[in-house]
Amino acid sequence: MKMDRRSFLSFVIGGAAGTALSPLPWKVTDDLAIWSQNWSWTPVPEDGEVGYVNTTCSLCPGGCGITVRKVGDRAVKIEGMKGHPVNDGGICILGLAGLQFLYGPSRIASPMRRTGERGENKWQKISWEEAISEVSKKLADLRSKNQSHALACISGYDGGTVPRLFERFLTVYGSANFVRTPAVRDSYELGLYLMQGTQANAGFDVENADYILSFGCGIIEGWGSPVRMFKANSHWKETGVKVTQVEPRLSNTAAKSDQWIPIKPGTEVVLALGLARVIVDESLYRREFIASHTAGFDRFVQNVLKDYPPEQVEKVTGIDKAVVVSLAKTFAAAKKPLAICGRGRGAGSESAGEIMAVYALNALVGNINQKGGVWAIPDPNYIRWPELEMDAQAAAGMQKPRVDGAGSKKYPHIRNLLHRLPEMINSTDASPVQALFVLEANPYYSVSDSAFVRKAWKKIPFIVSFSSFMDETAANADLILPNHVYLERHEDIPGAEGFIKPIIGLAKPVVNPQFDTLHAGDTIIRLAKMMGDPIAKAFPWEDYEACLEETFGDKWEALGEKGYWIDAGFEPSPWNKAFETASKKFEFASDDIGASFQNAVVKAEGEESAYPLLLIPYDSPRISAGRIGNPPFVIKTVADTVIKGKNGFIEVNPKTAIALGLSEGKSAVISTPRGSAKVRIHLFEGIMPGVVAMPTGLGHTAYDSFLAGKGVNINELIGPVEDGSSGLNAAWGIRAKLGKA
């Protein structure tokens, strides 16, 4: 057949039409799609038997119960534990992402010795035997030079058997330098001690209060035990309990409150005392409490009447005096009003003056140890180990003052002052700390004034990290003895921040250890045994598990079964028995309290002329800012007005921005007396003009590529500001300037 143009075209077109009408192209497309969907690198999760394990979350001090869903031997999901007294089935964003810590890429797989310079990230894998004997040799050497007090331990927590084992090790070794990282509970403990004479934690009966006055607490941003507070917030909505939030920035808490009162940052204490004055002046206080159960009331009244009239409060705080008066009346008129403080999630301490002003407000309305009020919660005193036998070296070392100055004549009532450590190290030629243990903490990242911290760090000759993760501290240590993560280990977790019943949670191993890690409790016991007597003698247990079992004795089985122990019937002491001060009363003023109120306002560092703005940190529930870095799931939820690419944003009021010639998204440089950083501008109407805010928890240099290098670590910009009366770090911000990049 001859192929002419006509038949060629008919053949091609006909063929094309025929193919198109046939199922072939569709079949091929479909097959292609299916083929491309079956590439081997898309994982197929292995199936298996489903099981649930109850345990306790220890990612924050919230003390929540969690239930981990397992498929075979894999943990696949973390959920809130139903019926748990703290969180009853609820769970927070960080707790949900816990498995990303367990299986995450920043985990340390075995003990490691540094081979390059510090921070160079060059490591050599070593055996546990070798790692522990290296520590043992260093410490024996230090001890032989009568330098046992030059050993320090920075710990992220101090309740429970693991930190207590570390503290015990330090004691019998001869060092008093067990330093816990700061938290608002330091301030609360101090307040309770000074005004009530009790050694206790503060509990807040938020569920039964009928009016909440919050001085900047991030009630729904991680303050207290986060899930409990979320639930309380919803409970208040359902029952019509009003919340007033006093804060310079429209936080989530402020936005959810019934009344947001913007205040000049750092002046909250003046407002608190101003409110106290109105309550006193108008005789709105509860006489039955004030008359019979308090001391120093007259002195307190004199002080506030003189110094805190509403006009003065308006001048300092920027809050209209009519608002001050009506707020005081609302507070005093409520049946069970509750005032709380502790900025953001309460990750830092507050000044003694501020904490006591807020306690005083609560006392004026008589809600100390009452339903809906502030309770003193005693420590569940369950760790009773055999008495220590100390040799001369240990006794001499323990006599030496603590390196952070806590408990000294100057700071008699404070137990931990971590912020002072860099200064103590930098102010002498030879560092007073020659060997440092870091347990469940990340001080290299989280202590403020990072440049100064780095300088001090360099002067510490020997640093051992017990971290499970390659955090900044581990990355800059000499030796890493990685701990199991919380889902791989047994541990007692006493207390839940701000909770009103004594409770002990038990963490249980949900899965077998994924790597060649060792329980920090076992590490310290093995180290003690290797160091020989008298240190070894103080650790009679075969291993940590034996120690834990013995500690709980006959409670152990019940604890294991239920997952927690609670003193459900606990009631706070009645007024006539509650106070252990000299007067056996609640003390508004005493010689110990002394000048606290006069020194109440803590000034931000820096001169206004050079630094016209105020920089404040803010906490976001979507950014973990504690000892643990944000996992990938959680960093994914952060808005693109907080992080974009690697850039971090600073919140600026449009008015402030216009004056500086800055607009949304523009690059800028923020400078403070402590440092400067490149940021981008996010215009936010919810922040007071003249104030700028940056999130905490960003600007990591370690961890994984999901987190590192994103945003700015605000600790680079802010330094500690010491509260003159207590020594606590009461910095709430710093003066700053913002300019075009």
Place this chain on the structure above:
Amino acid sequence: MKNDQAKKYGMVIDLDKCTGCGACMVACMAENNIPFKEDESNKLDSITWMRVYQLTNGKPYPETDICYIPRPCMHCEGDHGHSPCVSVCPATATDYSQKTGIVSQIYTRCFGCRYCMAACPYHARYFNWWDPVWPNGMEKFLNPSVSPRMRGVVEKCSFCFHRHQLAMNKAFVEGRRELEENEYQTSCAQACPSGAIAFGDLNNPKHTVNQLAQPDNAHGGQPKNPEVFRLLEKLGTNPKVYYVSSREWVRRAGDNYLKNENPGKAH
């Protein structure tokens, strides 16, 4: 025992209680094997079946106010199951179930034309531009009840349909054909620490969602509760996710209203 009573699973989210913490987003990611990349700040290609948006009232300091609004797939019923995405899918990869009211997504059928994404007025659908990569070891937490997706397919919130299947299996084994309200809950509803998300059968007057939203089935499921609204109500998509807010500016933000128009009476 017969199961002829059609279900209409839906959600009511209380925006007064929602704190914007983001727990629902992570609960969803963890349950549904949602992948993550190093940089997730380009929100156009960041896969979040559940996404929490921030609304503001647009007023200057100090009158400014913000509110968070979680946005899962709305599982639109449209008119008799003609939801926007189902209507345009050439591969029948997404379908409206008259039995449960759930809009399905079948990854192995989807060939990635993304018509559904263009059709969805809520931006609830996401395209896999890349194959998912879990860092070494992290594939261990993947949930076997949900298949990981691959490059080139669209995915979205399924109301945790696998949980419905598991619950139904259990019920069948126990000789039941009906589920209790608490037997089938989405991961986000279960996790929400504020208790802001209620999930259940909108047709069942015993379920919280029905009591909160009071849907009027004669009028396209419009809520009878004046504090309840739906997103883009006027489009007639008939979504099954309802929102509660006591604040009028929040309710108005749910659609484009004229100045004098009352959000409660959209039609």
